[in-house]
Amino acid sequence: MTMRVLYGAAPADIKSYDTAKLREAFLIEDLFQQGQATFVYTHVDRLILGGAVPTSAPLTFGSGEDIGTPYLLSAREMGIANLGQAGTITVDGTAFHLENRDVLYVGRGAQVLTAESDDSASHARFYMNSVPAGADHPHRLITRAESKLLELGNAKRSNHRKLRMYIHPQVAPSCLLLMGITDLSEGSVWNTMPPHLHERRMEAYCYFDLAPEDRVIHLMGRPDETRNLIVANGDALISPAWSIHMGAGTGPYAFVWGMTGENQEYNDVAPVAVADLK
Structure with a gap:
């Protein structure tokens, strides 16, 4: 288990960032390493x-050595999405089998987690979000079939997508973590369009199911001073509360979204008109 640290930045800071500095501050590459568990603390x-x-x-x-607590989840909750082949997460002796696009909620206080692939030749790829938690909720496996489906956007505007809520008050309660998966419909390229801000919550994205030659152009920053990150398959990124977040892909893709902050109101957003972007 390895962990590195990102410190983030203020809106005024990124005015002077070149591409390398912007990627260093917000983009997480090489998160999925075969035979390893890799973590980034922001x-x-x-x-x-x-x-x-x-x-x-x-x-x-599950060790909390890097964050100064007895265990990683001593005062945290976690969501684990399987983006690969079938596998198992064992939490303190209780095994949960995850197929592709199943999500496991792990409640505060868990001590030892073990990840396994069903087939050593075709691996599970477990993606995790963990946030501080002030309440206890039981561990729960949420299958894709149990998630709540929302259809958003319009094919004529190239932004039709299917959003599935997994860790959400309407599906599986948590303290502060929200987590879900969005798929773009065939022929659509834009996600989270039109863009918005949610001042009371930050968000993290993990883009997956991209072909090796494809990329997502992820737009971030203040509405009147946007920046972009070029994102490959398996890359994740941090979207602070002050930043818009939207993207367009050169080919098919999906993404996991995770949020935390002051509330769990998914619609607590401030829309931004496309015509106001600069």
Whole structure:
């Protein structure tokens, strides 16, 4: 288990960032390493992102050494989405089997987590979001069939998409974490369009199911001074509360979204008109 730290930035800071500096501050590459569990701690609402790709041997993690607590989840909750082949997450001796696009909610107080792939030749790819929690909720597996489906956008505007809520008060309660998966419909390229801000919540994206030659152009920054990140398959990024977040892909893709902040009101947003972007 390895963990690195990101400190984030203020809106005024990124005016002077070149491409390399912007990527260093907000983009997380190489999160999914075969045979490793990798974590990134961000000071943006103290979100932790993680990736685990078990191969021939299980991966065990859960130590709180890097964050100054007895266990990683001593005062945190976690969502784990399987973006690969079937696998199992064992939490303190209780096993949960995850098919592709199933999500496991792990409540505060869990101590030892183990990740395994069903087939060592075709690996599970576990993506994790963890946030501070002030309440206890039971561990729960949410299958794709149990998620809540919302259809958003319009094919004529190239932004039709299917959003599935997993960790959400209407599906599986948590303390502060929200988590779900969005798929673009065939022929659509834009996600989270039109853009918006949610001052009371930050968000993290993990883009996946891109072909090796494809990229997503992810737009961020203040509405009147936008920036972009070029994102490849498996890359994740941090979207602070002050930033818009939207993207367009050169080919088919999906993404996991995770949020934390002052509330769990998914519609607590301030829309931004496309015509106002600069």
